Amino acid sequence: MYHDARPSVWDPQQYLLYAEQRARPFHDLVARIPVERPDYVVDLGCGPGGLTAKLERRWPGAKIVGVDASAEMIQRARGCEGVEFVRADVREWAPEAAVDVMVSNAMLQWVPEHARVLRRLASFLAPGGWLAFQVPGNYEEPAHVEMRDLAASARWADRIEVAWPVVHDPVEYVDVLCDLGMAVDVWETTYVHLLDGPDDVLEWLRGSGLRPVIAQLSEAEADEFVEQYRARLHEAYPAGRHGTVLRYRRIFAVGHI
Template identity: 50%
Template sequence: MWNPDVYLAFADQRGRPFVDLLSRIGADHPRRVVDLGCGPGNLTETLAARWPAALIEAWDSSAEMVEAARGRGVAAQLGDVREWTPEPDTDVVVSNATLHWVPEHPQLLVRWVGQLGAGSWLAFQVPGNFEAPSHQAVRDLAHRPDWSKVLPDSIFRDSEAVQSAAGYAGLLADAGCTVDAWETTYVHELTGENPVLEWITGTALRPVRSSLDDAQWQRFRAELIPLLDASYPARADGTTFFPFRRVFVVAQVN
Protein backbone atom coordinates (compact mmCIF):
# COMPACT_ATOMS: atom_id res chain seq x y z
CA MET A 1 0.00 0.00 0.00
CA TRP A 2 1.06 3.55 -0.73
CA ASN A 3 0.40 6.21 1.88
CA PRO A 4 -0.37 9.55 0.17
CA ASP A 5 0.22 11.56 3.37
CA VAL A 6 3.68 10.06 3.89
CA TYR A 7 4.56 10.58 0.23
CA LEU A 8 3.40 14.21 0.30
CA ALA A 9 5.52 15.01 3.36
CA PHE A 10 8.26 16.09 0.94
CA ALA A 11 5.98 17.30 -1.85
CA ASP A 12 8.08 20.31 -2.82
CA GLN A 13 11.32 18.35 -3.15
CA ARG A 14 9.65 15.41 -4.90
CA GLY A 15 7.95 17.81 -7.30
CA ARG A 16 11.10 19.54 -8.55
CA PRO A 17 12.07 16.77 -11.01
CA PHE A 18 8.55 16.79 -12.44
CA VAL A 19 8.78 20.52 -13.14
CA ASP A 20 12.22 20.11 -14.72
CA LEU A 21 10.92 17.25 -16.88
CA LEU A 22 7.92 19.26 -18.14
CA SER A 23 10.11 22.22 -19.03
CA ARG A 24 11.72 20.18 -21.84
CA ILE A 25 8.46 19.06 -23.46
CA GLY A 26 7.77 21.19 -26.52
CA ALA A 27 4.07 20.42 -27.05
CA ASP A 28 2.03 23.58 -27.58
CA HIS A 29 -1.58 22.43 -27.93
CA PRO A 30 -1.83 18.73 -27.10
CA ARG A 31 -5.22 17.06 -27.33
CA ARG A 32 -4.68 14.41 -24.64
CA VAL A 33 -2.01 14.43 -21.90
CA VAL A 34 -1.48 11.24 -19.92
CA ASP A 35 0.10 10.93 -16.47
CA LEU A 36 1.17 7.33 -15.80
CA GLY A 37 1.74 6.85 -12.08
CA CYS A 38 -0.11 9.99 -11.06
CA GLY A 39 0.22 9.36 -7.31
CA PRO A 40 -1.91 11.68 -5.17
CA GLY A 41 -2.57 13.98 -8.12
CA ASN A 42 -0.76 17.07 -6.85
CA LEU A 43 1.56 17.10 -9.87
CA THR A 44 -1.14 16.02 -12.33
CA GLU A 45 -2.89 19.29 -11.52
CA THR A 46 0.03 21.18 -13.07
CA LEU A 47 -0.56 19.42 -16.39
CA ALA A 48 -4.04 20.93 -16.58
CA ALA A 49 -2.61 24.31 -15.66
CA ARG A 50 -0.04 24.19 -18.46
CA TRP A 51 -2.38 22.72 -21.10
CA PRO A 52 -5.89 23.87 -20.09
CA ALA A 53 -7.48 22.75 -23.36
CA ALA A 54 -6.13 19.20 -23.15
CA LEU A 55 -7.97 16.17 -21.86
CA ILE A 56 -5.97 14.94 -18.85
CA GLU A 57 -5.79 11.17 -18.36
CA ALA A 58 -4.27 9.85 -15.12
CA TRP A 59 -3.41 6.30 -14.04
CA ASP A 60 -2.06 4.76 -10.87
CA SER A 61 -1.86 1.20 -9.54
CA SER A 62 -2.49 2.24 -5.92
CA ALA A 63 -6.10 2.50 -4.81
CA GLU A 64 -5.02 4.85 -2.01
CA MET A 65 -3.26 7.18 -4.45
CA VAL A 66 -6.17 7.14 -6.88
CA GLU A 67 -8.56 8.05 -4.07
CA ALA A 68 -6.29 10.92 -3.02
CA ALA A 69 -6.02 12.16 -6.61
CA ARG A 70 -9.78 12.04 -7.08
CA GLY A 71 -10.11 14.04 -3.88
CA ARG A 72 -8.17 16.79 -5.65
CA GLY A 73 -10.51 16.69 -8.61
CA VAL A 74 -8.23 14.59 -10.84
CA ALA A 75 -10.17 11.95 -12.80
CA ALA A 76 -7.64 9.24 -11.95
CA GLN A 77 -8.09 5.64 -13.04
CA LEU A 78 -6.92 2.57 -11.14
CA GLY A 79 -4.72 0.46 -13.38
CA ASP A 80 -1.31 -1.03 -14.08
CA VAL A 81 0.83 0.95 -16.55
CA ARG A 82 1.66 -2.37 -18.23
CA GLU A 83 -1.97 -2.53 -19.32
CA TRP A 84 -2.15 1.05 -20.60
CA THR A 85 -2.54 1.72 -24.33
CA PRO A 86 -2.56 5.25 -25.78
CA GLU A 87 -5.75 6.57 -27.30
CA PRO A 88 -5.40 7.87 -30.89
CA ASP A 89 -5.44 11.52 -29.73
CA THR A 90 -2.62 11.09 -27.18
CA ASP A 91 0.00 13.78 -27.77
CA VAL A 92 1.91 13.78 -24.44
CA VAL A 93 2.73 10.93 -22.07
CA VAL A 94 4.41 11.73 -18.76
CA SER A 95 5.60 9.32 -16.08
CA ASN A 96 7.27 10.62 -12.94
CA ALA A 97 9.16 8.26 -10.58
CA THR A 98 7.06 5.25 -11.58
CA LEU A 99 8.73 3.11 -14.24
CA HIS A 100 11.53 1.85 -11.98
CA TRP A 101 8.88 -0.23 -10.21
CA VAL A 102 8.22 -2.06 -13.50
CA PRO A 103 11.10 -4.39 -14.47
CA GLU A 104 10.01 -4.63 -18.12
CA HIS A 105 9.58 -0.89 -18.61
CA PRO A 106 12.19 -0.64 -21.43
CA GLN A 107 9.99 -2.94 -23.51
CA LEU A 108 6.94 -0.87 -22.56
CA LEU A 109 8.65 2.32 -23.75
CA VAL A 110 9.37 0.82 -27.15
CA ARG A 111 5.80 -0.49 -27.40
CA TRP A 112 4.33 2.90 -26.54
CA VAL A 113 6.49 4.65 -29.11
CA GLY A 114 5.13 2.29 -31.73
CA GLN A 115 1.57 3.12 -30.69
CA LEU A 116 1.94 6.91 -30.48
CA GLY A 117 1.53 9.16 -33.48
CA ALA A 118 4.32 11.12 -35.11
CA GLY A 119 5.08 14.28 -33.17
CA SER A 120 3.89 12.87 -29.85
CA TRP A 121 5.98 13.31 -26.71
CA LEU A 122 7.03 10.65 -24.19
CA ALA A 123 8.70 12.01 -21.06
CA PHE A 124 9.71 10.21 -17.88
CA GLN A 125 11.93 10.49 -14.86
CA VAL A 126 13.25 7.66 -12.69
CA PRO A 127 15.47 7.67 -9.61
CA GLY A 128 19.07 6.61 -10.12
CA ASN A 129 20.03 6.38 -6.46
CA PHE A 130 19.79 2.65 -5.79
CA GLU A 131 23.45 2.50 -4.78
CA ALA A 132 23.15 5.55 -2.50
CA PRO A 133 24.12 5.23 1.18
CA SER A 134 20.44 5.31 2.17
CA HIS A 135 19.64 2.21 0.14
CA GLN A 136 22.86 0.48 1.12
CA ALA A 137 22.04 1.04 4.79
CA VAL A 138 18.66 -0.64 4.30
CA ARG A 139 20.26 -3.62 2.58
CA ASP A 140 23.01 -3.91 5.20
CA LEU A 141 20.45 -4.01 8.00
CA ALA A 142 18.23 -6.46 6.13
CA HIS A 143 21.19 -8.83 5.70
CA ARG A 144 21.75 -9.12 9.44
CA PRO A 145 20.75 -12.53 10.85
CA ASP A 146 17.66 -11.25 12.66
CA TRP A 147 16.24 -9.71 9.50
CA SER A 148 17.46 -11.88 6.62
CA LYS A 149 14.91 -14.57 7.53
CA VAL A 150 11.98 -12.23 6.88
CA LEU A 151 13.42 -9.81 4.31
CA PRO A 152 14.55 -11.70 1.17
CA ASP A 153 16.91 -10.04 -1.28
CA SER A 154 14.21 -10.20 -3.92
CA ILE A 155 12.34 -7.23 -2.41
CA PHE A 156 15.30 -4.90 -2.95
CA ARG A 157 16.15 -3.21 -6.22
CA ASP A 158 19.64 -2.31 -7.37
CA SER A 159 21.14 -0.09 -10.05
CA GLU A 160 19.95 -2.49 -12.74
CA ALA A 161 16.36 -1.40 -12.03
CA VAL A 162 16.92 1.56 -14.38
CA GLN A 163 19.20 2.38 -17.28
CA SER A 164 21.54 5.31 -17.65
CA ALA A 165 20.49 8.40 -19.55
CA ALA A 166 22.62 7.21 -22.48
CA GLY A 167 21.01 3.77 -22.30
CA TYR A 168 17.49 5.19 -22.57
CA ALA A 169 18.61 7.59 -25.31
CA GLY A 170 19.89 4.70 -27.40
CA LEU A 171 16.80 2.62 -26.75
CA LEU A 172 14.37 5.30 -27.86
CA ALA A 173 16.49 6.61 -30.73
CA ASP A 174 16.52 3.08 -32.14
CA ALA A 175 12.73 3.00 -31.70
CA GLY A 176 12.37 6.08 -33.89
CA CYS A 177 12.53 9.09 -31.58
CA THR A 178 14.47 12.29 -31.21
CA VAL A 179 15.73 12.08 -27.64
CA ASP A 180 16.80 14.53 -24.95
CA ALA A 181 18.22 12.61 -21.96
CA TRP A 182 20.15 13.78 -18.94
CA GLU A 183 20.94 13.10 -15.29
CA THR A 184 20.74 15.43 -12.31
CA THR A 185 21.73 15.03 -8.68
CA TYR A 186 19.54 17.13 -6.41
CA VAL A 187 20.85 17.98 -2.97
CA HIS A 188 17.71 18.16 -0.89
CA GLU A 189 17.90 20.15 2.33
CA LEU A 190 15.80 18.21 4.83
CA THR A 191 14.67 19.19 8.29
CA GLY A 192 12.95 17.52 11.22
CA GLU A 193 13.66 14.38 13.19
CA ASN A 194 15.21 11.54 11.18
CA PRO A 195 14.39 13.24 7.85
CA VAL A 196 16.15 10.71 5.58
CA LEU A 197 14.30 7.88 7.28
CA GLU A 198 11.01 9.70 6.77
CA TRP A 199 11.86 10.35 3.11
CA ILE A 200 12.61 6.72 2.27
CA THR A 201 9.66 5.50 4.35
CA GLY A 202 7.39 6.92 1.65
CA THR A 203 9.20 5.13 -1.19
CA ALA A 204 12.18 2.77 -0.84
CA LEU A 205 11.04 1.22 2.45
CA ARG A 206 7.60 0.26 1.19
CA PRO A 207 8.61 -3.35 0.38
CA VAL A 208 10.19 -3.66 3.84
CA ARG A 209 7.07 -2.34 5.55
CA SER A 210 4.85 -4.77 3.69
CA SER A 211 7.02 -7.70 4.85
CA LEU A 212 6.95 -6.84 8.58
CA ASP A 213 4.32 -6.66 11.28
CA ASP A 214 3.91 -3.45 13.26
CA ALA A 215 6.36 -4.38 16.04
CA GLN A 216 9.01 -5.56 13.58
CA TRP A 217 8.57 -2.42 11.52
CA GLN A 218 9.17 -0.14 14.49
CA ARG A 219 12.25 -2.13 15.49
CA PHE A 220 13.64 -2.04 11.95
CA ARG A 221 13.20 1.71 11.80
CA ALA A 222 14.93 2.16 15.17
CA GLU A 223 17.91 0.06 14.06
CA LEU A 224 18.13 1.89 10.74
CA ILE A 225 18.35 5.38 12.25
CA PRO A 226 22.02 5.21 13.39
CA LEU A 227 23.07 3.79 10.00
CA LEU A 228 21.42 6.69 8.20
CA ASP A 229 22.79 9.21 10.69
CA ALA A 230 26.31 7.98 9.95
CA SER A 231 25.87 8.60 6.21
CA TYR A 232 23.76 11.74 6.45
CA PRO A 233 24.83 13.65 9.59
CA ALA A 234 22.79 16.63 10.63
CA ARG A 235 24.47 20.01 10.20
CA ALA A 236 24.98 22.48 13.02
CA ASP A 237 21.81 24.33 11.98
CA GLY A 238 19.78 21.11 12.21
CA THR A 239 19.39 20.53 8.47
CA THR A 240 20.48 17.44 6.59
CA PHE A 241 21.72 17.36 3.00
CA PHE A 242 20.34 14.41 1.03
CA PRO A 243 21.83 13.94 -2.48
CA PHE A 244 19.44 12.25 -4.89
CA ARG A 245 20.40 11.30 -8.47
CA ARG A 246 17.65 11.14 -11.09
CA VAL A 247 17.53 10.16 -14.77
CA PHE A 248 15.40 12.16 -17.24
CA VAL A 249 14.25 11.35 -20.76
CA VAL A 250 12.15 13.41 -23.15
CA ALA A 251 11.51 11.76 -26.52
CA GLN A 252 9.53 12.92 -29.53
CA VAL A 253 8.24 10.32 -31.96
CA ASN A 254 9.49 10.92 -35.50
Protein backbone atom coordinates in the same frame (compact mmCIF):
# COMPACT_ATOMS: atom_id res chain seq x y z
CA MET B 1 3.05 4.74 -8.09
CA TYR B 2 3.46 1.09 -8.86
CA HIS B 3 2.38 -1.92 -6.80
CA ASP B 4 5.09 -4.51 -6.14
CA ALA B 5 4.42 -8.24 -6.41
CA ARG B 6 4.03 -8.49 -2.64
CA PRO B 7 1.01 -6.71 -1.15
CA SER B 8 1.80 -3.27 0.21
CA VAL B 9 0.11 0.07 0.56
CA TRP B 10 1.12 3.53 -0.55
CA ASP B 11 0.40 6.25 2.02
CA PRO B 12 -0.35 9.50 0.14
CA GLN B 13 0.01 11.58 3.30
CA GLN B 14 3.49 10.19 4.03
CA TYR B 15 4.52 10.60 0.41
CA LEU B 16 3.44 14.24 0.43
CA LEU B 17 5.54 15.18 3.49
CA TYR B 18 8.24 16.27 1.03
CA ALA B 19 5.91 17.28 -1.76
CA GLU B 20 7.86 20.38 -2.77
CA GLN B 21 11.15 18.50 -3.12
CA ARG B 22 9.51 15.57 -4.94
CA ALA B 23 7.75 17.97 -7.32
CA ARG B 24 10.83 19.79 -8.58
CA PRO B 25 12.02 17.01 -10.96
CA PHE B 26 8.49 16.79 -12.39
CA HIS B 27 8.53 20.48 -13.25
CA ASP B 28 12.04 20.25 -14.67
CA LEU B 29 10.95 17.35 -16.86
CA VAL B 30 7.75 18.95 -18.15
CA ALA B 31 9.62 22.18 -18.90
CA ARG B 32 11.57 20.30 -21.59
CA ILE B 33 8.41 19.36 -23.54
CA PRO B 34 7.87 22.25 -25.99
CA VAL B 35 4.27 21.47 -26.92
CA GLU B 36 1.70 24.27 -27.09
CA ARG B 37 -1.70 22.64 -27.62
CA PRO B 38 -1.78 18.86 -27.20
CA ASP B 39 -5.15 17.15 -27.29
CA TYR B 40 -4.41 14.15 -25.07
CA VAL B 41 -1.93 14.08 -22.17
CA VAL B 42 -1.29 11.12 -19.85
CA ASP B 43 0.58 11.05 -16.52
CA LEU B 44 1.72 7.48 -15.78
CA GLY B 45 2.30 6.87 -12.08
CA CYS B 46 0.30 9.95 -11.14
CA GLY B 47 0.40 9.28 -7.40
CA PRO B 48 -1.87 11.57 -5.35
CA GLY B 49 -2.70 13.67 -8.41
CA GLY B 50 -1.52 17.13 -7.46
CA LEU B 51 1.17 17.27 -10.13
CA THR B 52 -1.18 15.80 -12.74
CA ALA B 53 -3.58 18.67 -12.03
CA LYS B 54 -0.77 21.10 -12.87
CA LEU B 55 -0.65 19.59 -16.36
CA GLU B 56 -4.22 20.78 -16.84
CA ARG B 57 -3.06 24.31 -16.08
CA ARG B 58 -0.04 23.92 -18.39
CA TRP B 59 -2.17 22.64 -21.26
CA PRO B 60 -5.73 23.96 -20.79
CA GLY B 61 -8.16 22.38 -23.19
CA ALA B 62 -6.28 19.07 -23.35
CA LYS B 63 -7.77 15.86 -22.02
CA ILE B 64 -5.58 14.97 -19.01
CA VAL B 65 -5.54 11.42 -17.65
CA GLY B 66 -3.63 10.19 -14.59
CA VAL B 67 -2.87 6.47 -14.28
CA ASP B 68 -1.68 4.69 -11.15
CA ALA B 69 -1.72 1.13 -9.81
CA SER B 70 -2.28 2.20 -6.20
CA ALA B 71 -5.89 2.31 -5.01
CA GLU B 72 -4.85 4.63 -2.17
CA MET B 73 -3.18 7.09 -4.53
CA ILE B 74 -6.06 7.07 -7.01
CA GLN B 75 -8.59 7.65 -4.23
CA ARG B 76 -6.60 10.71 -3.11
CA ALA B 77 -6.10 11.90 -6.71
CA ARG B 78 -9.79 11.88 -7.53
CA GLY B 79 -10.17 14.96 -5.36
CA CYS B 80 -8.38 16.94 -8.09
CA GLU B 81 -10.68 18.69 -10.56
CA GLY B 82 -10.32 18.77 -14.32
CA VAL B 83 -8.45 15.46 -14.59
CA GLU B 84 -9.57 11.90 -15.18
CA PHE B 85 -7.89 9.26 -13.02
CA VAL B 86 -7.63 5.56 -13.82
CA ARG B 87 -6.36 2.73 -11.64
CA ALA B 88 -4.26 0.42 -13.82
CA ASP B 89 -0.93 -1.39 -14.06
CA VAL B 90 1.19 0.45 -16.61
CA ARG B 91 2.22 -2.89 -18.13
CA GLU B 92 -1.40 -3.57 -19.06
CA TRP B 93 -2.89 -0.11 -19.48
CA ALA B 94 -3.73 1.17 -22.95
CA PRO B 95 -5.08 4.64 -23.86
CA GLU B 96 -8.43 5.22 -25.51
CA ALA B 97 -6.74 7.15 -28.35
CA ALA B 98 -3.29 8.12 -29.59
CA VAL B 99 -1.45 10.19 -26.96
CA ASP B 100 0.23 13.52 -27.69
CA VAL B 101 2.23 13.76 -24.45
CA MET B 102 3.03 10.89 -22.09
CA VAL B 103 4.78 11.78 -18.81
CA SER B 104 6.08 9.49 -16.09
CA ASN B 105 7.63 10.88 -12.92
CA ALA B 106 9.54 8.52 -10.58
CA MET B 107 7.49 5.44 -11.46
CA LEU B 108 9.35 3.29 -13.97
CA GLN B 109 11.98 2.18 -11.44
CA TRP B 110 9.25 0.05 -9.85
CA VAL B 111 8.42 -1.68 -13.13
CA PRO B 112 10.42 -4.83 -13.96
CA GLU B 113 12.07 -4.71 -17.39
CA HIS B 114 10.82 -1.20 -17.92
CA ALA B 115 13.03 -0.68 -20.98
CA ARG B 116 10.75 -3.16 -22.74
CA VAL B 117 7.67 -1.41 -21.31
CA LEU B 118 8.92 1.88 -22.75
CA ARG B 119 8.74 0.39 -26.23
CA ARG B 120 5.10 -0.53 -25.64
CA LEU B 121 4.26 2.91 -24.29
CA ALA B 122 5.90 4.62 -27.25
CA SER B 123 3.61 2.67 -29.56
CA PHE B 124 0.66 4.62 -28.13
CA LEU B 125 2.00 8.01 -29.22
CA ALA B 126 0.36 10.08 -31.91
CA PRO B 127 2.51 11.30 -34.81
CA GLY B 128 4.70 14.05 -33.38
CA GLY B 129 4.07 12.73 -29.86
CA TRP B 130 6.32 13.07 -26.82
CA LEU B 131 7.40 10.51 -24.19
CA ALA B 132 9.07 12.02 -21.13
CA PHE B 133 10.12 10.27 -17.94
CA GLN B 134 12.25 10.70 -14.87
CA VAL B 135 13.64 8.02 -12.56
CA PRO B 136 15.74 8.23 -9.40
CA GLY B 137 19.39 7.44 -9.99
CA ASN B 138 20.50 7.47 -6.38
CA TYR B 139 20.42 3.78 -5.45
CA GLU B 140 24.10 3.79 -4.58
CA GLU B 141 23.61 6.56 -2.04
CA PRO B 142 23.91 5.57 1.65
CA ALA B 143 20.14 5.65 2.28
CA HIS B 144 19.58 2.79 -0.16
CA VAL B 145 22.85 0.94 0.43
CA GLU B 146 22.15 0.79 4.17
CA MET B 147 18.57 -0.34 3.58
CA ARG B 148 19.65 -3.22 1.34
CA ASP B 149 22.49 -4.17 3.66
CA LEU B 150 20.22 -4.26 6.70
CA ALA B 151 17.57 -6.28 4.84
CA ALA B 152 20.26 -8.82 3.89
CA SER B 153 21.60 -9.12 7.45
CA ALA B 154 21.22 -12.33 9.49
CA ARG B 155 18.30 -10.85 11.44
CA TRP B 156 16.22 -10.03 8.35
CA ALA B 157 17.41 -12.07 5.39
CA ASP B 158 14.78 -14.79 5.82
CA ARG B 159 12.00 -12.27 6.49
CA ILE B 160 12.50 -9.76 3.69
CA GLU B 161 12.47 -10.42 -0.04
CA VAL B 162 12.26 -7.30 -2.17
CA ALA B 163 12.54 -6.74 -5.90
CA TRP B 164 14.69 -3.65 -5.46
CA PRO B 165 14.06 -0.81 -7.92
CA VAL B 166 16.23 -0.88 -11.03
CA VAL B 167 17.24 1.98 -13.31
CA HIS B 168 19.56 2.05 -16.29
CA ASP B 169 22.51 4.21 -17.21
CA PRO B 170 21.40 7.33 -19.09
CA VAL B 171 23.12 6.11 -22.26
CA GLU B 172 20.91 3.00 -22.21
CA TYR B 173 17.83 5.21 -22.27
CA VAL B 174 19.34 7.07 -25.22
CA ASP B 175 19.68 3.74 -27.04
CA VAL B 176 16.13 2.61 -26.22
CA LEU B 177 14.53 5.82 -27.46
CA CYS B 178 16.77 6.19 -30.50
CA ASP B 179 15.98 2.59 -31.47
CA LEU B 180 12.33 3.70 -31.54
CA GLY B 181 13.17 6.39 -34.07
CA MET B 182 12.89 9.25 -31.61
CA ALA B 183 14.79 12.49 -31.30
CA VAL B 184 16.24 12.23 -27.80
CA ASP B 185 17.14 14.53 -24.91
CA VAL B 186 18.62 12.69 -21.90
CA TRP B 187 20.31 14.27 -18.88
CA GLU B 188 20.86 13.81 -15.19
CA THR B 189 20.72 16.17 -12.23
CA THR B 190 21.78 15.76 -8.62
CA TYR B 191 19.54 17.76 -6.30
CA VAL B 192 20.97 18.71 -2.92
CA HIS B 193 18.05 18.73 -0.51
CA LEU B 194 18.62 20.48 2.81
CA LEU B 195 16.42 18.76 5.39
CA ASP B 196 15.78 19.73 8.99
CA GLY B 197 17.45 16.74 10.65
CA PRO B 198 18.66 13.14 10.22
CA ASP B 199 15.19 11.69 10.83
CA ASP B 200 13.95 13.52 7.74
CA VAL B 201 15.90 11.08 5.58
CA LEU B 202 14.04 8.22 7.25
CA GLU B 203 10.68 9.92 6.80
CA TRP B 204 11.46 10.59 3.14
CA LEU B 205 12.20 6.87 2.59
CA ARG B 206 9.07 5.83 4.52
CA GLY B 207 7.06 7.39 1.73
CA SER B 208 8.81 5.47 -1.04
CA GLY B 209 11.69 2.98 -0.92
CA LEU B 210 11.17 1.70 2.62
CA ARG B 211 7.51 0.90 2.03
CA PRO B 212 7.88 -2.53 0.33
CA VAL B 213 10.36 -3.61 3.02
CA ILE B 214 8.30 -2.96 6.11
CA ALA B 215 5.14 -4.18 4.35
CA GLN B 216 6.49 -7.71 4.75
CA LEU B 217 6.95 -7.46 8.50
CA SER B 218 4.67 -7.56 11.50
CA GLU B 219 4.12 -4.29 13.28
CA ALA B 220 6.67 -5.16 15.98
CA GLU B 221 9.21 -6.33 13.40
CA ALA B 222 8.68 -3.23 11.31
CA ASP B 223 9.33 -1.03 14.36
CA GLU B 224 12.53 -2.98 15.07
CA PHE B 225 13.75 -2.71 11.48
CA VAL B 226 13.00 1.01 11.35
CA GLU B 227 14.93 1.69 14.56
CA GLN B 228 17.95 -0.21 13.25
CA TYR B 229 17.71 1.65 9.97
CA ARG B 230 17.32 4.96 11.79
CA ALA B 231 20.61 4.38 13.63
CA ARG B 232 22.39 3.69 10.34
CA LEU B 233 20.92 6.82 8.75
CA HIS B 234 22.00 8.98 11.69
CA GLU B 235 25.57 7.83 11.08
CA ALA B 236 25.37 8.19 7.29
CA TYR B 237 23.59 11.57 7.36
CA PRO B 238 24.86 13.57 10.32
CA ALA B 239 23.22 16.90 10.93
CA GLY B 240 25.36 19.78 9.70
CA ARG B 241 25.42 23.41 10.65
CA HIS B 242 22.41 24.16 8.46
CA GLY B 243 20.56 20.85 8.49
CA THR B 244 20.92 17.41 6.95
CA VAL B 245 21.96 17.12 3.31
CA LEU B 246 20.31 14.50 1.12
CA ARG B 247 21.93 14.16 -2.30
CA TYR B 248 19.40 12.92 -4.85
CA ARG B 249 20.50 12.07 -8.40
CA ARG B 250 17.74 11.79 -11.00
CA ILE B 251 17.81 10.69 -14.63
CA PHE B 252 15.60 12.42 -17.22
CA ALA B 253 14.69 11.37 -20.74
CA VAL B 254 12.51 13.04 -23.37
CA GLY B 255 11.78 11.39 -26.70
CA HIS B 256 9.95 12.96 -29.65
CA ILE B 257 8.62 11.11 -32.66
